Amino acid sequence: MTKYPMTLLGAEQLKEELKFLKTEKRPRIVKDIAEAREHGDLKENAEYHAAKEEQGFCEGRIQDIEGRLSNAQIIDVTKIPNTGKVIFGATVTLLNIETDVEVTYKIVGDDEADFKTGRISLNSPMARGLIGKEVDTEIEITTPGGVVEYEIIAVEHI
Incomplete structure (x- = not known):
């Protein structure tokens, strides 16, 4: 199962x-x-x-x-040591390289996802692009508006 x-x-x-x-x-x-x-x-x-x-x-x-x-x-992500790597349950702060705007997302299960409150599904394109990456890594995420470049500036287990 x-x-x-x-x-x-x-x-x-x-x-x-x-x-x-x-x-x-x-x-x-x-x-x-x-x-x-x-x-x-x-x-x-x-x-x-x-x-x-x-x-x-x-x-x-x-x-x-x-x-x-x-x-x-x-x-319970608070019981997992923070190595700076993005994992399920982590709260990730990103910097949009083009616009210099910071955004913060928490990676959660499908039932908990609510984009308006910054909780994104583990299965979303954004979360899939983040999982396994580390702080100070630059990534490209394909969004409906095109490809966006982000830098991971913080990974927290809160």
Whole structure:
């Protein structure tokens, strides 16, 4: 069975969502279904159908999270010695050689990626170009806007 890399923070966030779904949302949906049943004819009961649909989505998400967590290889990058090499979970600061603009990205699992907050997927072109490289290395990354040259100026395990 294939294991998928996930940061410690990503795993904790999924566990929190799972707990919320099981302890708060699921019981509320069951209560909503029971109340809707009391209104009579189920064929024309929009509240009942909406609650059943929400229940389906909730149960699907629960199964999805449980599956992701059971196949996760949780990596705590803070426990790995920093050798200056870019690895999964590292936070990398890059300098765009052409524009002199600094950007910082954390390399995370697919489920955790959020470009707006600087978390890029391990499978993204940017992360694939960074993995294995070291501080003070110049690299070329192919982006939708063309090839961009960066210099790796910092690699942190935070």
